[in-house]
Amino acid sequence: MTDIHHLHPHPHPTAPDRDGPQGYYQALEIAVRELLIGKGIISADDVRRAVEAMDARTPAQGARVVARAWTNPGYKARLLADGTAAVRELGIEMATTRLIVVENAPALHNLVVCTLCSCYPRMVLGLPPDWYKSRAYRSRAVREPRAVLREFGTELPEAVELRVHDSTADMRYLVLPERPPGTEGWSEERLAALVTRDSMIGVTRCRA
Template structure:
């Protein structure tokens, strides 16, 4: 976070529109003490370095749904790439220069017949290398429990109404296998360049709980 030279009050929202989570100005918690302790012990014993921790956080902060949007936009505008993406999403993303790590990444395509949605019933597995860290609701008990039993109702709460003649497929992620949804390209975007298309691709559309949207 950039250093603001004014005091923020904790009722206010952050620049990204979210409430501030109390951090280093509240009473030190037991688990925060454990984080500090584990980190310092691992550094002192030479397993990791302070620079690695710092760099890892920078890398994490730099990942955002904009990465996934570039992949989707290219698939929309380049049929050969789309085919490669649906065959091996990990390799296709790596070929675009994204670090996907060792996990398997599977892209599932929304069509007029099928709508895909991604969940991790176990915990929080998510294509974080392409989308950044998962939103809080993705990790919530309610989303994880209900998406597999009443996906259409969950989707409608996100504002996505799926017609009864469209099949809904729910994909349960695991530690080794992550899913990303390739949303259907909106008709009004036909002919746009990949750079222009990327602005239409929302985070939620790549999880399956949203649809592409005209840039604001």
């Protein structure tokens, strides 16, 4: 038997989400999946397609949304008025959740968290990073958000208002970061390359 760990020699991240050899919970996933397939409730193809669809959702989608808003005032207005409908214009379906887009400004910064679980705009940004789901982030983002931002290298002057948005199962927040200075006349594609996942969660800013 090939040991897959010998095939990728990079160090494994010490994340709480383990992906080691098959244990009880991996077996539980196989059991539930095979039973549901056996009952005709889902098919193996359904599972494969759902995995592929989730793999296709990346922060690049959110970056396209942000770059469009930066370059098209009409789109930005629609995005802030109804995020769900505006991302649908770019082919992103929010499914059962509602998207609320919050705009950063020179005197206002927005930060997104889900204190109760891990709600995240996954249809726009893909699956969340581990730290977003961590106890430390969920606990502290609402209590000492400026300290949390500092840990991400973001110094927020006291004069800048900071709003923290606590997501729910039905309401997902996306930060519209500030367009970096010196990017006048840039194309949407070039601008999109500046937009990071973390800037759309609100822990960092975009830089040119």
